Amino acid sequence: MNQGYLDIHNHILPGVDDGAKTMEDTMELLKMEYENGVRTVIFTPHYIPRSDVEKNIEKAKKTKEVFEKVKEECKNSFPDMKFYLGNELYYKSGIMQELDEKRANTIGNSDYILTEFDTNISYMDLKKAVQQYLLKGYQPILAHVERYHCLYNHFDRMEEIKNMGSLMQMNTENFLGGLFSQNRKICTRAVAEGYIDFLGTDSHDTKMRKPEMEKAVKYLKKKIDQSILDTLLYKNPEKLLKEIE
Numbered sequence: 001m002n003q004g005y006l007d008i009h010n011h012i013l014p015g016v017d018d019g020a021k022t023m024e025d026t027m028e029l030l031k032m033e034y035e036n037g038v039r040t041v042i043f044t045p046h047y048i049p050r051s052d053v054e055k056n057i058e059k060a061k062k063t064k065e066v067f068e069k070v071k072e073e074c075k076n077s078f079p080d081m082k083f084y085l086g087n088e089l090y091y092k093s094g095i096m097q098e099l100d101e102k103r104a105n106t107i108g109n110s111d112y113i114l115t116e117f118d119t120n121i122s123y124m125d126l127k128k129a130v131q132q133y134l135l136k137g138y139q140p141i142l143a144h145v146e147r148y149h150c151l152y153n154h155f156d157r158m159e160e161i162k163n164m165g166s167l168m169q170m171n172t173e174n175f176l177g178g179l180f181s182q183n184r185k186i187c188t189r190a191v192a193e194g195y196i197d198f199l200g201t202d203s204h205d206t207k208m209r210k211p212e213m214e215k216a217v218k219y220l221k222k223k224i225d226q227s228i229l230d231t232l233l234y235k236n237p238e239k240l241l242k243e244i245e
Contacts, residue, residue, distance in 0.1 A: 004039025005213050006237035008107075009088065009114060009143055009169055009200025013070060016063050017046040019204040026070055028206050030078060036201075036213040040082045040237065043067060044114050044143075044200075047087035047104045049094035060103040063087075084108035084244060088143050089115045091129050096136060106138065108244030114169065116143040123150035123157055130166045141167040144202060145195075146174055146187055153186050158195045167197040167236075172216035173209075188223050197236045 011019025012033075014026045033041060045063055050056055067085045074081065086107035089095055098104035099113070106113050113133065117126060126148065133140040142148075142161070145168040151157050162168070174187040190196050201211040220229060 005037050005217070005233060006040040006042070006198070006240070007033060007038045007201050007203075007211065007213060008042050008141070008198045008237075008240075009044050009171070009202050010041065010211070011045060011088075011202070011204045012041065013043045013045050013063065013066050016059075016066055019045065023070070023073060025206065027073065027077060029203060029211060030074065030081070032203075032206065032211045033201070033213070034078060034081065036211050037217070038201075038211065038213050039080060040084075040241065042084045042086050042107055042114075043070075044086045044088040044107075046090065047098070048090040049092055049098050049104075051094075056098060056103050060105075063105070082241075086112075086114055089113055091115055091117050091121075096132065099136075099138065107141075107240070110139075110240075110244040111137060112139045112141060112240060112243060114141050114143050117148060119147045120149060123154075126150055127161065127164070130161060130164055134165050139165075139167065141169050141198060143169055143200070144171045146170055146183075146190070155190070155193065155195065158190065162195060168195055169198040169200050170196045171202045172199055172212050173202070175216040175219045176212055188220070191220060191232065192224050192228065194228055194231075196232060198240075199232065 011017055012026055012029045014020045014023050020026045020029055071083050085105055087105040089104055130140055146152055175184055177184040201213055203209055203211040
């Protein structure tokens with residue numbers, strides 16, 4: 001069922017990370033999302049574990065408060081859009097405790113998490129991290145998977161990570177490159193071979209890093225088998241939403 005696109009990765013909540021600064025910025029970004037066909041937004045502000053527990057508590061509280069304010073603000077402006085709260089979790093020591101103690105957010109209070117890593121993480125360390133998440137009962141979704149050097153253009157490794165039980169998200173900006181973009185070819189292949197489960201805009205602002213879902217989808221429609229595209233754009237999001245609604 002096509003009920004619009006889902007943006008699973010963005011930095012649209014105002015004043016909580018390096019993304020949107022004000023409520024006005026947020027509303028403009030959400031207008032752009034809507035014009036791009038997005039009808040479900042999972043807000044994923046950065047979350048990086050720190051040794052100062054009080055600051056972690058303060059960060060979590062502020063994020064939830066801002067989320068509720070944005071939802072209230074959107075009731076009239078975007079009545080047919082759905083909004084959920086998550087985090088883009090930076091994997092480092094302490095992240096499991098932050099999740100277990102509910103300071104770091106899973107996606108919509110489900111078992112799904114959006115997690116990022118250092119771009120230079122070794123393949124062995126990434127595998128260990130994925131295994132750790134899975135053993136704790138979380139369903140990891142690797143944020144902007146194209147950025148990790150140990151996986152980029154290593155489709156055998158991507159397959160192994162997928163077979164472990166992990167999911168993968170790719171940024172829409174990868175499909176906006178020029179005609180001869182090598183990166184776009186590699187990322188398109190990853191989608192075509194079924195390694196990518198979700199798209200995200202990773203939008204931060206209205207200028208340099210704005211939401212670009214529709215252009216990416218338009219490109220992929222020309223290159224990708226329809227059944228794979230349906231799974232990416234609709235079936236996987238529907239499965240996720242069933243877990244959080």
